[in-house]
Amino acid sequence: MTQIFLFALIGLGAGSVYAALGAGVVVGFRGTGIINFSAGALAVWSAYVFDELQKTGNLILPIVVVPHSIHLTDDPSFVLCLLVALLSSLVLTLAVHLLVFNPLRSAPVLARVVSSVGILLVIQALILMHFGGDPRAMKPILPNETVTISSITFPRDRLWLALIVAVVGLSLWAYLRFTRIGLATRGAAESESTISLAGFSPQLLAGLTWAISGLVTSLVVILAGPLSSLSASTYIFAIIPALAAALIGRLKSVSITLIAGLGLGSFQSVVQYLTTKDWWPGWARIGLTDAVPFLVIVVTLILFGQSLPNRGSLRVDQLPRVTQPKMQIRTMLLVGVCGIILMALLGGSYRFGLMTSLIVSMIMLSLVVLIGLVGQISLAQAAIAGTAGFALSKFSSVSGLNFPLGLILSVLVSIVVGVVVGIPALRIRGTQLAVVTLASGLALEKFVFRNSSFVSPTGSLISKPTIFGLDLGVREGRNIARLSFGILVVVFVTLACILVTNLIRSGTGRRMLAVRSNERAAAAVGISVSATKLLAFAVASGLAGMGGCFIGYSRGQLSAESFSVFTSLTFLAFAYLGGITSVGGALVAGLSAPLGLMFVVMDRNINLGQSYALLAGVGLVTTAIFNPQGVAGKTAEGFAESRQRKLAKSGKVPKEQETRQDVVQQLPAEYLAQPRPDFDAADTVLEISGLTVKYGGLVALNDATLSVRQGEIVGLIGPNGGGKTTFIDAVTGFTSAQGEVVFKDHSLRGLTPHIIARRGLRRTWQSVELFSDISIADNLLVAIEGSTIRGTLRDLVFPAQNKRERHVSQALAAVGLNVNAKKETSELSLGQQKLLGVARALVAEPTLLMLDEPAAGLSSSETEALGRQIVEISQTGVSILLVDHDMDLVLKVCDRIFVLDFGCIIASGTPDEIRANPAVIEAYLGAPSEVGS
Amino acid sequence: MTLLSVESLTAGYGGIPVVRDVSIHVESGEIVALLGANGAGKTTLLHTIAGLIPEIGGTIAVADQKVNGWSTHQIVRQGLSLLPENRGIFFQLTVAENLRLYQRKGGSVSVADVIEYFPALAALLERKAGLLSGGEQQMLSLACRFIADPKLMLIDEMSLGLAPIIFQRMLPVLAQFAADRGVGVLLVEQHVHVALKSASRAYVLNRGELTFSGTAHDLQNQHQFLESNYMGSAKQGE
The missing domain is CATH 3.40.50.300 (P-loop containing nucleotide triphosphate hydrolases)
Incomplete structure (x- = not known):
């Protein structure tokens, strides 16, 4: 029992971070209606800045190309470092507000979620570029001598941190409760138009809110840094338990969020301790701490999903238009033949890049169906792909089923998992759905893909596909990209494209677009909204699963990294960049995705390093703001316009219809x-x-x-x-x-x-x-x-x-x-x-x-x-x-x-x-x- | 003093005009009724003046200051106060908090002043606005306009969802406030006869165009015209 208590106390360290991030999310949501997925990333950036300043006296700026390091002082005192780090956090948050969130204030939820994911990717890439990927040990800040309370001895810094979080949280609560500006923030959360009628600028309130939430979270993460080592991904994904805490606080109550955050940290720590016990089932030892916030999120959303506030903004713009494919199947087959020819012309790593691009296109197609067609956000598509990949590895190693039967069975497995992941979409939508899928993606990654009870610890091997004795494998001797595998990939991608094209043009596609456009009106014309959404999840998961299996075939062996949450987010970024609403967009996305053809071409000629990930993030944000239809959508629009111009020139403009008056x-x-x-x-x-x-x-x-x-x-x-x-x-x-x-x-x-x-x-x-x-x-x-x-x-x-x-x-x-x-x-x-x-x-x-x-x-x-x-x-x-x-x-x-x-x-x-x-x-x-x- | 001057205003949503070429003005201390059937464009006109939707053409001046292109909060600080159809109060905040948010910095109207106009609010200060009755909410809504110490008030269907008797008691308070402080009021109301009793002048909008402009007295005498604007022309033949 004392051990449990000890671990609960130790968990307060992580709990403080969850509590502060959660409170920051709640305050940000109340002030702006945006759930900021990049809150953890922005806060950990400040911690890195602080640490670097303390160790070298250099201030690192979140920029590239121009010099990003300024030598500030030879004698970095703690107070100076803290002030400069907080100031840099303030500037960064305000820049994000002015450049991203403010322009998107009337954008659909989808664009806002996507842009905050983009910011997360940008910061992640900047941290890797400027600070490196290794975890850092920070100098202690809070007093960390041990303290003994009723025979339990533990470092006292956790208590200090929890106390600071409590004080900060209370001040946040008091600010919202008692100051006129805080009052106005709560008012703006209820109605932006009413707050402007009371003479407050909603934009100014939003900026202020971000500034405050950014400062608070940065401060706590800086103080928490020395408790364990500083690593980017730990803090970036601390946003998931933080979101769980915020949801328990119903995105409204700062105090409940704080308690929930601290409690969640302690609970995770206790669970971690219990998994070391002999009686604990062996399969549930790894990744369980990451599954806990996921379960909390699911339960919370099921309990109060519908009563959670949907903050109204002044007006809401439309989602990007869906490009109705005018392409004939014949044209697609022609494109497929061109793909095979290109495959034959390219050699070595270029051919492998093209293979990877096409395979990733399948996963991109799944995002087109889910997000583009039905408007349902999923941040777990890489995990769904991974499910199929690992299933294929099991099928092929355990029962010898490989191609095509193993592929089909694995795709079916991913469809089942994908539909289960999609079930919350029946009750919740928009940002909340993004939260659930993000958490389920992480849970799948940590609890399944990295768990040696489910996945072979010696590497999940996948044998090469063969059919009628024909070797379709990717490798043979020194040839790393055999043409026969390339042709196989082209065939399957072409089939996937035809399938999605058919879907968009069919009655089912119409129903999906109707649901995306207006769920109430869709129900009023007899469309089952639930069935339509689940169908979309099933189709999308099947496509993603197919992609996952082919990633397996192309690598011969699978690792969890290929299907991590970061991969999901990166896929989303490129799918958006290419064009989330069209088949062509998915192909563009595949060609430009990491390790794809464009990547290989660029990497061969200039040293890319982390800058490709940075480009992805920046591209995602700018696409979300300026060009929601993506590269493919823009190009198609350009074609349509020039066709129109040509028609106008030749005088073949279609005649205007009779007016109503005639009728x-x-x-x-x-x-x-x-x-x-x-x-x-x-x-x-x-x-x-x-x-x-x-x-x-x-x-x-x-x-x-x-x-x-x-x-x-x-x-x-x-x-x-x-x-x-x-x-x-x-x-x-x-x-x-x-x-x-x-x-x-x-x-x-x-x-x-x-x-x-x-x-x-x-x-x-x-x-x-x-x-x-x-x-x-x-x-x-x-x-x-x-x-x-x-x-x-x-x-x-x-x-x-x-x-x-x-x-x-x-x-x-x-x-x-x-x-x-x-x-x-x-x-x-x-x-x-x-x-x-x-x-x-x-x-x-x-x-x-x-x-x-x-x-x-x-x-x-x-x-x-x-x-x-x-x-x-x-x-x-x-x-x-x-x-x-x-x-x-x-x-x-x-x-x-x-x-x-x-x-x-x-x-x-x-x-x-x-x-x-x-x-x-x-x-x-x-x-x-x-x-x- | 001219508190509101609207010249040849065309307004609507997404570039499609709902209100066409409307010119109206409101002077200090007067109540002007803006009448018309549903869909005539009254709310669109009010929202455009308050900067909630951008105008398509024409000019708007509040207290002699051209406000075209201004944000709502800037126009509010210029002295405009709009009471919208949804009452424009924060239902999750208390009565006192609502008043505090609307109180203009450096304004001359205090909480005590508005309680003089609405004594019933004194006992409700700590109650959440969402828990008030419809009549009490509308009282709070008016009180919030008063405490903003406006020069010009735009009132959109104050009677919505209220029993006529409650609304009829509230209108004289509005008239008193306007008279006390020289505030101009543009009043949109579906209870035509009640509105015309308080107003000195009136405008009638029909399908986006002004069809009447004159004294309230003149309009009251034109029953046929009025009813055809509301009850449809079916009434005219009888």
């Missing part, structure tokens, strides 16, 4: 003259009773009862904030509610939105919510294509051509939208976008259509036309629930109208009855007495 005139003018049928209560399609929605203490919808019959148009009106949208959300499954909803004789209680949509109850959105990443036609197609496993597999191999184009044109005609369906949704006017939203709900031939403010933002003639379309749609037997503010429209087209005010239905009846109802007029114009006076 309006083609419609029958007297649509209201047609008598409306009598609606039979027996034909009721939707029966709602006692529907109640509460948000906290607020009753947004109170005991609403309403029915809709077949073919009927029912209006739902009321003042702003009356509960109309809440009503639609509750019925379509987007908000949990009490009460009964019966649709076509079946209760909808507890069903998820996409199931309700598939049953024939479709909705539109007040804010349109189109899928901006795909064309007009695809917006409609995505709403009608069911997803089956067979269909998906077929999409990968042989993407079905759109046989449903007729549906598209019918749906567009039904809403009176006459546009080129191949156009982008961004080219539509607001009115046209609204109509497309209606068409998207209509195309799936629903029984009941719920329209949320379709006329808002339309011109009078457009509204008039919309009214006619609504009546025409209802004449085909579709029931319609119309929510709108345009009383003119509602009174004209509806058969019955319900009026909602303060969550209660205050009136219902025919348009004439509603028009004459004084309660309705009061709800709209306020004081009834004034109306007549």
Whole structure:
């Protein structure tokens, strides 16, 4: 027991670092909404600066090319060194804020995560270049004489450090709690627009926040440095347990984060001690301390994942556009043949570089699918690749299965692991997903790849691939890159490219893009968001796994380094640099990745050393800021522009489509003259009773009862904030509610939105919510294509051509939208976008259509036309629930109208009855007495 | 003194105009109603004046200072205060903390002053804004505008989600504050008749264009015009 206590105390050293980094992450997140993955890297940089200054009197700057070392003093005193190191940390953090985070403040989460990973890589490379890779012993700073408390003797520096962390943490807490600026930081965390209305500059607050969190973490890491040796990767990846602590503090509470950080350090230390016991299972001895934070993160996110704050910023830009491949399969095969020719022309290490490039391209393709297509961040792709690689080594050494059966089985293993890693994505998204995957990548690396119980300690050998007695191995004698292996690689990469191209063009790809674009709208058109995400993880893991196996074949032996977390981050950097949204991007990324063809060419001619890693980091950051589509995306854009220019010159510009006005005139003018049928209560399609929605203490919808019959148009009106949208959300499954909803004789209680949509109850959105990443036609197609496993597999191999184009044109005609369906949704006017939203709900031939403010933002003639379309749609037997503010429209087209005010239905009846109802007029114009006076 | 002068303003999102060629002005000490049906562009206009969205064309001057291209916090320091639809308060902070954040440095309005306008807030100072009732939140929201010691207030649908009776009690307090300190107020309101009772002048926006500019009295007498702007033209024929 005393031993456990001793180890718990020793663990306070690491715990202090976790606590300080975690607190820095929390403060940074509250001030800016960015989770800074590079916090550990930035802090350890200052510790290196401090150490160098203390030992040599030289100040090292985070720059290259120009001299980076300045001799400051011959007599470096502790105070001077500390001040200079902290000052350098301050300048560095502010530079990061001004150059990276501030320009990205309205960028999608993805770009912010990626850029902070880029900073991490830059700092890592700079440390290796300027300080070398060996761990350094620092001079003691804190008093480290031993102290004995109840018969346990241990160095007292840990207690000092924990005390300092506690004091620093308390000051941080007091700063946030009591100062006006701290208060403003908390306010900015809640709403950036409100804080600017209070007269504070959000950017200034953000800069201040980074400065403070940078100083605090640097100070603690400098003080903690002498407790163990100073090594870059230890502190850089201390960000993972720090993130675990920050998540326990729910990214909000500095004090809970501090306690969690200290506790985690102690716990890890105790676990470390326990693994030395005889009774501890041998397989769980290595890497367990790295698995602990991973488990903590997973459990925390599962417990409060959804309640964690999503900090709103003023506006959010779009994700980079996905390049819809226009390439034919034939072209790809041609590229494959060119690859083989190039393979034959190159020799020796150049050929090996090309092989490596192509193999890495497979892993890059996996990132294209996962990040580019579905918008799910994974920082564990190298680990997934490694899983397959090590599995292949097992299969080939234990059971002799190698090629192709061993390859297939290994890929299946990586798919299973990848899907498991992806499961948290069903509950969390964005940065939190990045945190989980980063932690799982590290856990896989340390607990599995470096664990001799799982992986052969003498090196994981992989024998060469052969088929029908044909030697496809990479080596033979002194030839390190045999052509036959090169051809094998080209064949598999070409297949992978064709597979991803098919996927992007197919219905499955459309669904993935729809999920990336807008998860709620995707669910509303019947797409299972969960299934789509898991499918993407499965495909991506398969691709990464294939890459991992080929890395194994090309090396003949595997090491954990090939699949470390750093490798994952580097892969991400190059995938982004090449172009995260296209197949071409993955190839560019592969060609430029470390050890790839470009690397070999450059390394042969100039001595690269660490500068290649530095280039990767800098490239990643600049790509994220200036060119989110990457090299390939930019090039494709350039081609498209020049093609457009050529067309313009030759006068072949496609003709503009007819305007909406023409269509309006083609419609029958007297649509209201047609008598409306009598609606039979027996034909009721939707029966709602006692529907109640509460948000906290607020009753947004109170005991609403309403029915809709077949073919009927029912209006739902009321003042702003009356509960109309809440009503639609509750019925379509987007908000949990009490009460009964019966649709076509079946209760909808507890069903998820996409199931309700598939049953024939479709909705539109007040804010349109189109899928901006795909064309007009695809917006409609995505709403009608069911997803089956067979269909998906077929999409990968042989993407079905759109046989449903007729549906598209019918749906567009039904809403009176006459546009080129191949156009982008961004080219539509607001009115046209609204109509497309209606068409998207209509195309799936629903029984009941719920329209949320379709006329808002339309011109009078457009509204008039919309009214006619609504009546025409209802004449085909579709029931319609119309929510709108345009009383003119509602009174004209509806058969019955319900009026909602303060969550209660205050009136219902025919348009004439509603028009004459004084309660309705009061709800709209306020004081009834004034109306007549 | 002209506190707000908007000339030929065109505003919208992503280059697509929602409000076209609008010119309005607000003088010291007056309440001006800005009316119009949903989607007419009232909120867009207010947000553009406050610098929350960039204007497409035209000029905006607050207290005789051209503020085109300024950030919101700079315009706020120039003397503008916007009460947005979401109430513009920090729901996770207490009433006292909200007031402290909004209080202008060197301003002449103290916490005691705003409590004189809203005595009910005195007992709620330590409560989190998120736990207040809707009416209390709106009171705090107005109090936050007052304590900023503004020259010009833009009020966006103060009545949103409030029972009419509560809102009708709050409007006279706003009028009193404006009169006491010579503050100009641009009031967007869906309760038209209540708004017109407090306002001296009014503008009506319809689908992004100004369709009326004149005294509140004139507008009140034009029932048909008003109702057609709100209830749709279906009403006109009767």
